[in-house]
Amino acid sequence: MPRFRYRALDENGSIVEQEATFPTEETLVAELQQKGMSLIEVVRLERGEEQKEERRPFSLSIQIGGKVSDRDMSIFCRQLGTMINAGLSLIDGLNILGDQLPNKKLADASKKVAKMVSEGMPISQAMSKFPSVFPEFVINLVRVGEETGNLDIALTRAADYYEKMAMIKSKIKSASFYPTFVFIVATAIIAGILYFLVPTFAQIYASFGGQLPAPTQMLIAASNALRSSLPTFLAFVVGFSLVFKFLMKNSYQFRKAVHAFMLKAPKMGDLVMKSTMAKFARTMATLFSSGVALERSFDIAGQVTGNVVIKEALDSAKKGVVEGEPMHRALEKTGMFPKLIIAMVRVGEDTGRLDDMLDTIARFYEDEFDKAVEGMIKLIEPMLIVFIGGAVGTILIALYMPIFKMGELIK
Numbered sequence: 001m002p003r004f005r006y007r008a009l010d011e012n013g014s015i016v017e018q019e020a021t022f023p024t025e026e027t028l029v030a031e032l033q034q035k036g037m038s039l040i041e042v043v044r045l046e047r048g049e050e051q052k053e054e055r056r057p058f059s060l061s062i063q064i065g066g067k068v069s070d071r072d073m074s075i076f077c078r079q080l081g082t083m084i085n086a087g088l089s090l091i092d093g094l095n096i097l098g099d100q101l102p103n104k105k106l107a108d109a110s111k112k113v114a115k116m117v118s119e120g121m122p123i124s125q126a127m128s129k130f131p132s133v134f135p136e137f138v139i140n141l142v143r144v145g146e147e148t149g150n151l152d153i154a155l156t157r158a159a160d161y162y163e164k165m166a167m168i169k170s171k172i173k174s175a176s177f178y179p180t181f182v183f184i185v186a187t188a189i190i191a192g193i194l195y196f197l198v199p200t201f202a203q204i205y206a207s208f209g210g211q212l213p214a215p216t217q218m219l220i221a222a223s224n225a226l227r228s229s230l231p232t233f234l235a236f237v238v239g240f241s242l243v244f245k246f247l248m249k250n251s252y253q254f255r256k257a258v259h260a261f262m263l264k265a266p267k268m269g270d271l272v273m274k275s276t277m278a279k280f281a282r283t284m285a286t287l288f289s290s291g292v293a294l295e296r297s298f299d300i301a302g303q304v305t306g307n308v309v310i311k312e313a314l315d316s317a318k319k320g321v322v323e324g325e326p327m328h329r330a331l332e333k334t335g336m337f338p339k340l341i342i343a344m345v346r347v348g349e350d351t352g353r354l355d356d357m358l359d360t361i362a363r364f365y366e367d368e369f370d371k372a373v374e375g376m377i378k379l380i381e382p383m384l385i386v387f388i389g390g391a392v393g394t395i396l397i398a399l400y401m402p403i404f405k406m407g408e409l410i411k
Helices: 025-034 070-085 090-100 104-118 123-127 136-148 151-208 214-250 252-264 268-290 294-305 308-322 327-334 339-351 354-404
Strands: 003-009 015-021 038-045 055-057
Touching: 003 025, 070 090, 070 104, 070 151, 090 104, 104 123, 123 136, 136 151, 136 268, 136 294, 151 214, 151 268, 151 354, 214 252, 214 354, 252 268, 252 308, 268 294, 268 308, 268 354, 294 308, 308 327, 327 339, 339 354
Parallel strands: none
Antiparallel strands: 003 015, 003 038, 038 055
8 A cells, every 4th residue: 555745734724744554645635634634745655765756736725615716805805904904913804704704715714824824924925825715916915015014005905906807807707608698599599490390391391292492402401410410519519628628728839829819809809908908907007006026017917917928928028127128118029018008108117107107007908898898799789689580580481481382392
């Protein structure tokens, strides 16, 4: 039976290092979870003259399920900042949030952070132990807040930021949900007509023995093709989805190509660019105004944008800034940022009010994004109605055309 050496965090927030024998690594994880412990690292010890170690890092919050959304993080930062501003101690505030937050994963992490802080660990360092719960953005703001003695202000800024991010993501989802839902329903209706209804009419018309109109013949042919190849078609769709998801996760070049297409696609590209610029400007404005170093702000902003092409451009711009180049010139050289952003950044650098200019850019692109979403929804709605009505109408006309020529069909 294999032997493992592991490091874990117990319920009291203390690090435990032990060796034990378990049938499998999964058994070890399950056993620790039952004891309320969070696995940090596991090493499998193999027999032989030399011990080979297979290191597999685990999230400290492995036993607490669920996902921490931007809205959850905004609530956490807002309430903790308010309690600190009201004079409540940091440890008490974290424990209260641990009892009240609806997100169990965030609540449990809050209690463990409180335990670590009570033992003398800085809160930013304690948060960094939970990378799946607290984003790097929050950790950096909290670290600056600790250093400046303005932790409540830093948390309030983080709360404002995550409220903005939640709003942007919510509008993206609402803009995509309606057309996607309608398209899926329309496709299901059309497929149902072709699969179930058309064959019935085809049998009736076949008994007449006459020559069917060309649209009806094409419709029957499409129905036959769908019925004969439906399993193959479904398998193709499922297979394509799995392959696409795998490549997006594991192939950097494929992911980059998809993101580049999203930026250049008609209509959608404009929406993606505005949402990306809004995220970039809002992240930079919040971090820079909070005292986070500009080059570090570039790194975090690149991660937040969620687009590989923009991230590469920000990495290139960061390199120029580190070498002493003005920020506006570094952004301009990438060729990825609108002239408006470059001009406003230049004004901010010349006047020494770069944080204000970045905030202005963020508000401008957030407004532009809102308008773009509303415009796209207004454009898509009539297009979907025309598509559905046209498709269903064409099918019905093709089905009933032979009825209008009944005398010619019956022999």
